[in-house]
Amino acid sequence: MSAAPPSGERDALLQQARDLRSRQLIPEALAALARLQERHPRFSRLYQERGHCHVLRRDAPAAIEALREAVRLNPTLPACWDMLEQLYLMLGDAAQAAAAARHLAMLRQLPAEVVAANSLLADGDLSPAEEVIRGYLRKDGDNVGALRLLARIRQACDAPGEAEALLQAALERAPDYHAARFDYAVVLLQQQKHLEARRQAEHLLSHDPHNREYIKQYGAACIGLGDYEPVIDLYERLLADPGQPGAEVADLRLWRANALKVTGRPQEAVADYRASLAARPDYGVAWFSLANLKTYRFTDDEIARMRAAESRPAAQDMDRIYLCFALGKALEDRGDYASSWAYYERGNAARRGSGRYRPDVAESCALRLKEVFTAEVFAARAGWGVDDPAPIFILGLPRSGSTLIEQILASHSRVEGTQELTEIDRYVGELCGRDPDCGLPLHPKALRRLAAGDARALGERFLAETRTYRRQGRAFFIDKMPNNFWHIGLIHLMLPRSTIIDVRREPMACCFSNLKQLFGTTNQEFTYGVDDIARYCRTYLDLMRHWDEVLPGRVLRVRYEDVVEDLEGSVRRMLEHCGLPFEPACLAFHETRRSVRTPSSEQVRQPIGREGLAQWRHYAPWLAPLRDALGDAVTGYEA
Numbered sequence: 041m042s043a044a045p046p047s048g049e050r051d052a053l054l055q056q057a058r059d060l061r062s063r064q065l066i067p068e069a070l071a072a073l074a075r076l077q078e079r080h081p082r083f084s085r086l087y088q089e090r091g092h093c094h095v096l097r098r099d100a101p102a103a104i105e106a107l108r109e110a111v112r113l114n115p116t117l118p119a120c121w122d123m124l125e126q127l128y129l130m131l132g133d134a135a136q137a138a139a140a141a142r143h144l145a146m147l148r149q150l151p152a153e154v155v156a157a158n159s160l161l162a163d164g165d166l167s168p169a170e171e172v173i174r175g176y177l178r179k180d181g182d183n184v185g186a187l188r189l190l191a192r193i194r195q196a197c198d199a200p201g202e203a204e205a206l207l208q209a210a211l212e213r214a215p216d217y218h219a220a221r222f223d224y225a226v227v228l229l230q231q232q233k234h235l236e237a238r239r240q241a242e243h244l245l246s247h248d249p250h251n252r253e254y255i256k257q258y259g260a261a262c263i264g265l266g267d268y269e270p271v272i273d274l275y276e277r278l279l280a281d282p283g284q285p286g287a288e289v290a291d292l293r294l295w296r297a298n299a300l301k302v303t304g305r306p307q308e309a310v311a312d313y314r315a316s317l318a319a320r321p322d323y324g325v326a327w328f329s330l331a332n333l334k335t336y337r338f339t340d341d342e343i344a345r346m347r348a349a350e351s352r353p354a355a356q357d358m359d360r361i362y363l364c365f366a367l368g369k370a371l372e373d374r375g376d377y378a379s380s381w382a383y384y385e386r387g388n389a390a391r392r393g394s395g396r397y398r399p400d401v402a403e404s405c406a407l408r409l410k411e412v413f414t415a416e417v418f419a420a421r422a423g424w425g426v427d428d429p430a431p432i433f434i435l436g437l438p439r440s441g442s443t444l445i446e447q448i449l450a451s452h453s454r455v456e457g458t459q460e461l462t463e464i465d466r467y468v469g470e471l472c473g474r475d476p477d478c479g480l481p482l483h484p485k486a487l488r489r490l491a492a493g494d495a496r497a498l499g500e501r502f503l504a505e506t507r508t509y510r511r512q513g514r515a516f517f518i519d520k521m522p523n524n525f526w527h528i529g530l531i532h533l534m535l536p537r538s539t540i541i542d543v544r545r546e547p548m549a550c551c552f553s554n555l556k557q558l559f560g561t562t563n564q565e566f567t568y569g570v571d572d573i574a575r576y577c578r579t580y581l582d583l584m585r586h587w588d589e590v591l592p593g594r595v596l597r598v599r600y601e602d603v604v605e606d607l608e609g610s611v612r613r614m615l616e617h618c619g620l621p622f623e624p625a626c627l628a629f630h631e632t633r634r635s636v637r638t639p640s641s642e643q644v645r646q647p648i649g650r651e652g653l654a655q656w657r658h659y660a661p662w663l664a665p666l667r668d669a670l671g672d673a674v675t676g677y678e679a
Contacts, residue, residue, distance in 0.1 A: 047165060050080045057089050066093050084114030084163055091123060100127050111143070114162035116155050118147045151176060154186055161193055169193050184210040188220045195227055198476075203227045218244060225257050232462040234264030235508050252278060259295070266459045266509055268299040275299070290320035297329065306333060322349040324362030328558060331369035338370040346370065361390045365558040372556070377658045384556050385662075388568045391558065396477040397565035399575040405480040405526070406583045412484045413529035415590040424492050424533050426499030430516050431506075431538040432618060433531060435524040437580055438564050439553035440545040441600030444629075444648070446520045448603075448611055449618070451625045451632040458509040460521040463502055468527055478565070480526065487530055499534035516618065525580060528587045532594060539618050542584060545600040547577055547673050551666055552656035574669030581673055599678065607648055 053076040060069035070093050076086045087110035094103035104127050107120045121144040128137035147155050153176035160169035170193045177186050191206035207224040210217060225240035238261035244254040255278060259271040275296040279289065297312035310333070316326040327346055330336045338346070349355060350363035364387030371380035432449065434442045450457030465479075471490075473482035481487075490498075510517050516539075524531065528540060545553075551574060554567040566576040587595055596617045603610040611626045625632070630648075656663060667674060 050076065050083060053079075054083075054085060054089060057086075057093075061089070061093055061096065064096070066096055069093050082113055082164075084110045084117060084159075087113070088117055088120050091120065095123065095127075100131055103127055114159055115143070116147060116158040116162065118144055118155065121147065150185075151180075151183075154183075154189060157186075157189055157193070161189070161196065164196075166193055166197050170197070182213055184214045184217055184220065187213075188217070188223060191220075191223060191227070195223075195230070200227050200230045204231065218247060222253065222257065225261070229257070229260055229264060232264065232466060234261050235505075237261040238265065252281075263295075263299065268303050272296055272299045272303070286319045290316045290323050290326065293319065294323070294326050294329065297326075301329075301333065306335065309333070310336060321345065322352065322355065322359060324349070324356075324359030324366070327366040328362035331366040332558075334369075337373055343367070343370050357390065357394065361387050361394075362558065363387075364390065365556070368556055372658075375658075381659055381662045387558065388555060392565075392568035392572070395565040395568060397568075397572060398477050399566065399572050399579075401475050401478045402480060402566065402576060402579050405475070405478075405484070406579050406586075408484045409481070409526070409529065409583065410586045412488055413586075413590060417488070418529075418532065418590060421492070421495070421533055423536075424495040425536045426496055426503065426534065427537055428499070428503060428535065429537040429539070429619065430503065431535055432516055432518045433524055433538060433540045434518055434520045434543060435522050435528075435540065436543040437545070437550055437554070437577060438522050438559070438567065439557060440522070440543045440550050441598075441603065442520055442522055442543040444600070444603065445541060445543050445598060445614070446518050447632060448626050448629045449518060449614065451629045452615065452620060452623050453625070454515045454620060455618075456510055456512045456514040456517045458506070458517055458519065461506060461509065461519040462521065463505050464519070464521065464524055464527050464531060467498055467501070468530060487533075490533065495533040498530075502534060516620070525584060525587075528591070528595065532591060540595045541614065541617075542595050542597045543600060544597055544677060546653075547670050547677050548663065548667060549653065549656050551577055551670065552659060552663060555666075570663075570666045571669050574666055574673075577670060578673050581677055601653060604648060604653060 053072060057069045057072040057076065060066075060072060070090065073086050073090050073093070076083065080086065087106045090106035091103045091110065094100075094106060104124065107124050107127075110117055110120045111124070121140045125137050125140040125144060128134075128140060153172050157169045157173040157176070160166075160172065170190065173186055173190050173193065177183065177190065180186065187206050187210040191203040191210070194200075194206065195203035204224065204227045207220055207227060210220045211224060214220070221240055221244055225237045225244070228234075228237035228240065238258060241254055241258035241261055244251065245258060248254060255274060259274050262268070262271050262274075275292050279292050279296075284292075293312045293316035297309040297316065300306075300309035300312060310330065313326050313330050317323055320326070327349075330338070346363050346367050350360055350367065355363075364383045368380045368384035368387060371377075371383065432455065434445050434449075436442055446457050449455045468481050468487075469479075471481075472484055472486045474480070475482050506517065506519070525542065531538060531540065551570075554564070554573050555570070557567065559567060566572045584595070596614065598610065598614060608627060612622050615622055615626065
């Protein structure tokens with residue numbers, strides 16, 4: 041949950057409806073509530089007020105419908121449960137009346153502050169919810185239910201680290217508090233702590249092995265660890281249970297399809313994506329996932345269905361965004377570049393509008409990093425870190441060809457491909473804090489305060505924490521997180537013998553490829569605007585020039601275009617830099633069977649092609665602003 045929009049207008053509309061009801065102006069009150077619902081459809085108390093109105097109209101079924109929606113959104117509304125009990129008794133439904141009475145009795149057993157804070161949280165009123173529950177904890181600091189509630193509020197405020205600490209405290213007091221342990225696993229997963237999240241899920245499953253939510257949490261942790269094979273069967277078992285709602289079937293089919301895609305089973309993935317859409321025809325992420333295979337071609341009927349779903353006024357925002365990118369790809373494949381660009385542009389505008397990325401923050405961060413990491417700083421710290429050559433860092437801009445380079449190197453008998461690991465970024469966040477809008481280091485100067493022992497400890501921690509991703513026992517392993525270019529200074533201090541490869545692609549091609557790619561819901565937010573991606577590209581080039589100046593020869597630069605034009609020459613150069621002998625398997629990289637979880641997963645399972653070199657030229661009529669924003673980076677990127 042994210043913080044709700046300002047509640048002043050919302051609460052004023054609710055009070056207006058209450059005032060109208062108190063004056064017996066019920067139609068007018070209901071009209072005010074309808075307006076409120078248009079703007080705040082998940083506000084539970086509007087449905088409670090609607091229930092009051094229908095009670096005055098003596099329309100028991102309508103009152104029950106409204107009140108049930110209220111408690112679905114917010115189960116901690118005592119007045120709603122009280123009214124539901126009375127209405128069901130009046131209609132002679134003793135079973136439903138008894139169920140409502142049980143809910144009401146349970147709420148009455150809880151401290152009033154806990155009920156109030158829960159109710160505020162359910163409606164997105166995070167600050168007052170936190171104020172209420174903190175006040176209660178000052179009186180009863182050992183109340184584990186209140187600690188769990190405060191953790192949920194802090195998680196909703198985008199403070200997962202604080203939520204984690206609160207849940208740890210609750211579990212120390214009550215190790216068998218399974219609801220808190222489940223929340224703890226969720227928070228760990230949110231912070232990319234996949235191994236510990238899986239351990240918590242395993243603990244929960246040891247107590248309740250058939251709990252569907254625990255099983256899903258275990259599957260999500262496995263995926264985070266790159267362990268896809270087990271979840272394919274796990275999701276199939278969940279799907280075998282009868283009577284599941286369509287939305288859950290759609291999700292499970294989608295998740296199973298994603299695992300099949302990553303493990304190199306595209307035809308089975310397509311079947312599950314289609315099954316997901318059969319369960320929920322307007323499911324934008326399933327349509328997008330088909331497009332994101334890069335090899336799937338949509339039929340006329342499928343394109344018509346996507347257009348209709350995207351144009352529906354009631355379509356959810358993320359569904360519409362996913363559909364725009366899917367339609368952009370579908371129409372691109374048909375050569376209808378004008379219509380394709382219109383959808384890409386619409387999807388990018390909508391996605392950018394929901395993000396918080398600020399290019400000036402990235403530019404300021406790069407400037408501070410350059411001030412912190414000078415040649416003198418590195419000279420004074422020579423010999424720091426762990427003397428281990430195992431890690432190979434592949435970095436650069438997204439969509440630069442890094443997945444191809446990873447696949448080539450992972451085809452070598454001594455190199456293991458893993459995934460885009462988050463450990464380095466997590467360490468930087470712990471040391472420097474994070475900018476709330478961009479997630480970049482907030483105080484890079486903190487890295488200057490590291491001692492030699494700290495750098496060595498971080499290197500050892502990285503090698504220990506990434507061991508879980510290394511299942512083949514090979515001497516070298518790849519971390520393909522592209523954003524690690526921000527952290528080359530720390531990587532060098534931690535792991536001075538690691539290999540760092542900067543994959544670079546012609547800027548117009550690379551930036552266009554980013555503009556037509558929808559990433560995860562919170563990742564790579566700089567890619568959804570022409571000016572944003574151009575400025576980010578320039579910042580990346582500027583920072584890489586700095587690393588080259590202060591650490592000469594430390595980073596190997598690989599041009600995507602060179603790899604396409606001279607595969608063997610490029611492969612030999614990379615292997616030599618890594619200290620590895622040449623192996624022909626690296627030239628037949630597309631035959632290597634391994635999990636690949638990036639958007640290029642299907643492309644790197646095919647022989648290398650030239651198609652990506654000039655795709656952007658089909659869109660040249662609309663990309664002049666991009667070329668202008670890139671400026672001299674268009675020609676100077678190779679320097």
